[in-house]
Amino acid sequence: MKLKKSVIALFLGPAVTIYLVIFLYPTLRTFAMSFYDIPSLSSKVAEWTFIGWDNYATLSRSPYFLDSVKNVLGIWAIGGALIFAFAFLFAVILTSDVRGKGFWRSLIFLPNTVSAVVLSVVWLHYVFNSSYGLLTTLFEKLGLTALADIQWTDNEHIYYSMIIAFSFGSIGYFMLILNAGIGRIPTDYYEAATLDGASVWTKFFRITMPLLRDVFRTTLVLWTITAFNFFVWSATFGLDDPNTVTPGYYMYQKVFGKGGSVYLEDSFNVGAGAGVGILITVATILAAVLIGRLFPKDRLEY
């Protein structure tokens, strides 16, 4: 179909303007900001001082920033392992002959639709509560006093507790994508394998995994983007605990932090905050390229 140029411009104008003003311009400006010393958030460009790579050098020396990088890599690895293990488990189960697939899919996806603040509060104040909480009560009933006595939200445990609670809320989304991917694998392969006497595990590792490579790569990239930008749960679950701070939250503290945070010694610095944003983006792109290399596009057609 063809339309007049003026009509095309009218229809596309607002969306393209938004792209330029809200996405392109801020991206470029953040990149520029990371090379300047900037006195405050609302400073005009004339007040900026060019300092080259100094902001990045400051970050590389900041123990807070380095810890936040360690935290986020742990979230990527541990949370990723948890989420993919459960997502795969449910995705495979829901392509078998179980009944009520629609119900189970909706149920497992449900936590993804709940506000992170609500999920955090329920996990913090119910599941992980040390006096009346679910885990404590359960372990006491089972007579496992050592487990019942764990303080799930103290400095030592909060990081792992956060990863568990966050993962619970993320499994459903990855399960749906993997489930759709497995659903598209022709059933003949499984039927032939069953006739040859293959076990469930053999079928999973020899048929499902190889044929799912493209979908798996996509979900892995999606997970990496999510994990590297991990922010909300540091604020809603970690509540400023330094053990749960990720680079994203570190940037927020540096740029928008309203004082009284854990970073009193590590002062307000807009330029360095912009640097964190750039580093997260570069790391995400590099990881995506690396994942693409490790799982090259499949030439198999089925």
Add this chain to the structure above:
Amino acid sequence: MRNKGLRLLPAYVPLAAWLAFSIVLFGWVILASLSTTRDIFTNSLLGSGIQLSNYTDLFKQQEMGRYFLNSIIYTVASCAGIVLVAAPAAYVLGRVKFRGSGFLNLMFVSAMSIPGILISIPLFSLFVGLKLTGSIATLVLIYICTNVPFGVFFLTGFFSSIPKEFEESAAIDGCGPIKAFVKVILPVAQPGIITLTIFNFLGVWNEYFYALIFANDEGTRTLALALQSIVYGYSNTGNYGGIFAACMVVFLPSFIVYLFVSKRIIAGITIGSVKG
């Protein structure tokens, strides 16, 4: 048949475990939201009867009603705005052949992977510079703008699947392109627009990051942010029944919507993943 049922038994175990855990979480929080703090701590939920005051206090003392209204305004205005901007753009990209359409498609797809963290600093100074902070409209504008790329991407697929006879017959009836779009194409694309709006509803209702930066004062706060500050206050004063009641007030609207539309959401994600 019996053999098959037995073979599938291990498959039901994880499903049943997930169901049990969900019921325990949901059921316990509902009961706790109606209990006194003492009942919660002594593991005797509802021991002193049903405390509806946990809920009414939220609206009387914590102005939950205002934050509820705020969140409704944010959600409704943003959902409408996103469709208003994204639908015409997606229509052109999905149906019209012109030079540069491939590039524009790529542009919107790439915008979807730009993280909020990266653009938040300049956006904040931009809005401060335009004296646009501190009002409800600020966050509405932010939500519309940041969700347009996904909206364009999602709707482009829907528009391109509509048979071109629709516009041809509209043209024969003497409709101009704009009238044809509004009167003929939009109604046909309604399922796609509704699915997109459900996604946007859940996304905006639960959004946290931009709300924290652009709407974190008394008048403009979202329900989720209000919940956080209420929980902070209540855990200091030891009102645990109130904490769980506040959770229910934030959770229930999105849960009720989800009950009705979960099939559409799941179909939407599945279609998106097949294409991506």
